[in-house]
Amino acid sequence: MVYLTYLVLGAAAGFLAGLFGIGGGLIIVAVLVMAFTALGFxxxxxxxxxVGTSLATIIPTSLSSSLAHHKKQAVKWGWVKFxxxxxxxxxxxxxWTASLLSGLALQAIIGVFVMLVSIQMVLKFQPKPKEGEPASLVLTTAGGVIGWASTIFGIGGGTLSVPFxxxxxxxxxxxxxxxxxxxxxxxLxxxxxxxxxxxxxxxLPELATGYIYWPALIGISLASVPFARVGAKLAHFLPELLLKRLFALLLFLVGLKLLLF
Structure with a gap:
């Protein structure tokens, strides 16, 4: 039953990542915390x-999703480089920062972050576009901040990189x-x-290498890759407003659960 949960979670996370460019990792982290608690870790x-397993599952998902967006000429590869x-x-x-935090502290930080993301989605706050192309130093510096925060939260960075x-x-x-x-x-x-x-x-439990739990990684990855393609295709045709509001509600409940767990 636990392994079936990993497959279902992977399908949902892949679809959301492809559809919105955000969100898959947030759901994976929250559900894995609950699953690992039930398993007595x-x-x-x-x-x-x-968090570590969530990041590992994003490797195949992001490859699949980025390929689908690339085919629709929706990737600015010049910016990606910097x-x-x-x-x-x-x-x-x-x-390294996450390794210095206790499990409870890390869980609370993630819970607050997830709730803030849900509020941002409802309020639809987006920064006003600047004029002109960003400098390479700006892109590289922003990449450092996004990489640091995304790794602490176990996400692919879309929550931060899309507004940027x-x-x-x-x-x-x-x-x-x-x-x-x-x-x-x-x-990666x-x-x-x-x-x-x-x-x-x-x-560490059996079947874990570092902070990567292989049964969850394999199950989620198997399902996430094909569903990321589906989500990316729908992103170019499907109205997003209602789905984003429902997803924001789900994220808020997930964040609240993490804080009260």
Whole structure:
């Protein structure tokens, strides 16, 4: 039954990541925290395992989603190059930062962040686009901040990168597509960071390497890749307003659950 949960979670997360460019990792982290708690994992490592595993699942999802957006010419690869320079460093520092936090502290931080994201989606706050193209230094610096925060929260970065890309004067669809492409380096470097941070931790369960739990990673990845393609295709045709409001409500409840767990 637990393995079926991983497959269903992967399908939902992949679809949401492809459709909105955000959100898949937030759902994965929250559900994995609950699943790992039910499995009796040590409180010392279960939240870190949820975050690290979430980042690892984003690797195949982001590849699938970014390819689908690339085919529709919705990825600004010139920007991706400079932002990625900062993402790698930021993601590794983020994994190290998370390793310094207790499980309860990390869970509370994630819960607050998820609720703030849901509120932002309802209020539809977006920065006003700046004039002109962003400088390469601005892109790289922003990449470092986005990589650091995304790795702490176990997300692909769309929650942060989409508003930044809109501020950089990218059209909405290109902001979503470029964000999907940025999910890959965030996930890759973040996963490596969590592998290193949790290496040979005394409280790790069987079938875990560092802060990566392989049964959850495999189950979620198998389902997330094909559903990310579906979500990315629908993003170019489907009205988003009602879906975003429902998704915002779901995120708020998930964040509240994490805070009260």
């Amino acid at each position: 040590s409180p010392d490592v279960l939240v870190h395992l949820a 932002i990625t320079l900062g993402l790698g460093v930021g993601a590794l520092i983020g994994a 890309l809109i501020w950089c004067n990218a059209p909405m669809r290109q902001a979503v597509g470029t964000s999907a492409a940025l999910g890959f380096p965030i996930a 470097f973040g996963t490596l960071g969590y592998l290193w941070a949790g290496w040979q931790h005394s409280s």
